[in-house]
Amino acid sequence: MGNDRCTVKHGGTSAAAPIAAGVIALALQIRPDLSWRDIQHILVATAVPVAPKHDSWISRTKRKSYSPFYGFGKIDAAAVVDRAKKWRLVRPPIVRSLPTRELNGVLAWPHFTVKDTIVVPLMPEIAYLEHVTVRLTLEHTRRGDAQYWLKSPAGTLVPLASSRPNDDSRSGLKRWTFMTVAFWSEPVAGPWTLIAANVPNSRSHGRILEWTLSLWGEQSSMVQESESDYVKNFMEAHYPKRHRSRLYPREIPEEKPSWTKYFILLFGGVIFLALRRFKRAFPRTL
Numbered sequence: 001m002g003n004d005r006c007t008v009k010h011g012g013t014s015a016a017a018p019i020a021a022g023v024i025a026l027a028l029q030i031r032p033d034l035s036w037r038d039i040q041h042i043l044v045a046t047a048v049p050v051a052p053k054h055d056s057w058i059s060r061t062k063r064k065s066y067s068p069f070y071g072f073g074k075i076d077a078a079a080v081v082d083r084a085k086k087w088r089l090v091r092p093p094i095v096r097s098l099p100t101r102e103l104n105g106v107l108a109w110p111h112f113t114v115k116d117t118i119v120v121p122l123m124p125e126i127a128y129l130e131h132v133t134v135r136l137t138l139e140h141t142r143r144g145d146a147q148y149w150l151k152s153p154a155g156t157l158v159p160l161a162s163s164r165p166n167d168d169s170r171s172g173l174k175r176w177t178f179m180t181v182a183f184w185s186e187p188v189a190g191p192w193t194l195i196a197a198n199v200p201n202s203r204s205h206g207r208i209l210e211w212t213l214s215l216w217g218e219q220s221s222m223v224q225e226s227e228s229d230y231v232k233n234f235m236e237a238h239y240p241k242r243h244r245s246r247l248y249p250r251e252i253p254e255e256k257p258s259w260t261k262y263f264i265l266l267f268g269g270v271i272f273l274a275l276r277r278f279k280r281a282f283p284r285t286l
Contacts, residue, residue: 019075020075023075023077023080023081024039024080026077026080026081027039027042027080027084030081030084031084031085031087033089034084034087034089035089037090037093037130038087038089038090040130040181041087041090042080042084042087043080044064044072044181044184045083046075046076046079046080046083047064047071047072047073047074047075047076048073048074048075048076048079049065049070049073049074050070050073051070054067054069054070056068056069056070058156058157058158058182060154060156060186061154061155063184063186066156066158066181066182066184068159068182072184090128090218091127091218091219091220091221092219092225092227092230093130093217093218093219093230094126094216094217094218094220094225094230094233095214095215095216095230095233095234096123096126096188096215096233097212097213097214097215097233097236098118098212098213098214098215099212100135100210100212101116101118101210101211101212102209102210103207103208103209103210103211104207104208104209105196105207105208106205106206106207107140107146107196107197107205107206107207108198108206109205112197112198112200113195113197113198114194114196114197114208115193115194115195115196116193116208116211117191117192117193118191118192118193118194119190119191120153120188120189120190120191120192120213120215121189122189123188123189124220124222125219125222125223125225126188126215126218126219127217127218127219127221128185129183129184129186129187129188129215129216129217130181130184130217131179131181131216131217132152132179132180132181132182132183132213132214132215132216133177133179133180133213134148134150134160134177134178134194134211134212134213134214135175135176135177135178135211135212135214136148136173136176136177136211137172137173137174137175137208137211138172138173138176138196138206138208138209139172139206139207140170140172140173140204140205140206140207141205141206142167142168142169142170142202142204143164143167143168143170143171143172143173144163144164144165144166144167145163145199145202145204145206146161146163146196146197146198146206147161147162147163147196147197147198147199148160148161148178148195148196149194149195149196150180150192150195151191151192151193151195152183152186152190153186153188153189153190153191153192154183154186154187154190156182156183156186157195158182158183160178160180161178163199172206188215188217192213194208196208
């Protein structure tokens with residue numbers, strides 16, 4: 001490295017992020033009115049698939065394939081700028097959260113896998129699906145042994161989190177939120193299935209206590225939700241008022257003060273002082 005010199009040895013997100021930021025800056029220079037959601041739509045629409053033989057690609061019927069490693073593909077700067085010139089701004093965002101499912105899904109021998117399905121009704125207010133989140137509460141003796149997938153009504157099966165060999169925490173997950181764009185533009189109505197499993201041959205065990213599915217997307221023209229409505233629904237999706245503390249991973253309860261303990265200590269102190277005075281009054285004679 002140095003003046004007028006380049007390297008081919010620098011990679012990863014440290015190199016990709018500034019390149020992506022530069023491409024987005026070009027698009028915003030032409031269309032400063034684009035929101036972060038508009039940019040996401042443009043990036044997905046113009047992405048070019050890479051490494052087609054990599055086994056991470058997930059086929060989606062009549063839609064772009066998705067990979068947990070490559071997303072929807074690499075950024076095409078020229079295509080992004082060209083699409084930005086004629087892009088129609090997306091409508092305001094909308095979020096719908098399904099009722100929280102309370103479970104007792106055991107991850108232990110012989111049942112190392114838990115499956116639970118939420119059937120989502122028709123939601124004409126969501127014109128276009130963008131993001132999907134799953135909020136999860138888990139008890140586990142070794143958190144890194146648990147892994148999760150989500151299956152959409154269209155049949156797309158996507159990993160939310162893989163196993164983590166170095167994560168030996170016993171604290172589980174407390175309303176932890178997983179997010180994915182893998183179901184981009186898919187229909188929302190139908191069965192959504194959460195799958196949780198321990199790694200094979202694991203001696204650890206745990207329980208799925210609850211999970212909540214939230215669907216985020218573009219608001220249809222048939223509804224007129226304000227920004228304050230969206231913020232309210234957003235807060236309810238991520239920070240609900242109805243905390244279910246009894247479902248949280250078990251913790252050692254804080255010990256409450258006991259008057260009996262105080263009385264015993266006080267009584268013991270009185271006896272000790274009385275004995276010392278008794279010994280002084282009647283010293284042992286030799």
